[in-house]
Amino acid sequence: MLIPWGEFFVGLGLILGLATIPALIAGAFMNINFMMAGVGLSSPDLEFLAIAIILLVIGKGRYYYGFDRFVISYIKQRNFHKQKYVADIEGQTP
Numbered sequence: 001m002l003i004p005w006g007e008f009f010v011g012l013g014l015i016l017g018l019a020t021i022p023a024l025i026a027g028a029f030m031n032i033n034f035m036m037a038g039v040g041l042s043s044p045d046l047e048f049l050a051i052a053i054i055l056l057v058i059g060k061g062r063y064y065y066g067f068d069r070f071v072i073s074y075i076k077q078r079n080f081h082k083q084k085y086v087a088d089i090e091g092q093t094p
Helices: 001-018 020-039 045-056 068-079
Strands: none
Touching: 001 020, 020 045
16 A cells, blocks of 8 residues: 555656655665566666666756746745844944
8 A cells, every 4th residue: 555655656746846856766766676576677667767866866957847946945045044134333234
């Protein structure tokens, strides 16, 4: 019962582009486990694993076409904003 839900959420994350990195890591982990379970290296699973590894190392391009672009910028803006403090020099404020 857990494998179909995992596959569903990995697929949903990759299709929507939301939480792409965790979805790629979870998908690659499941793929490696299926390969070690006896499917073998001659199946298309090896190609899917290679695609997942390539997508992991692509860089910023993976955030351009999905919801990650909006979610990550919102999180950065909300949590990591920097307040600008202006020094008060002899009672004068700009």
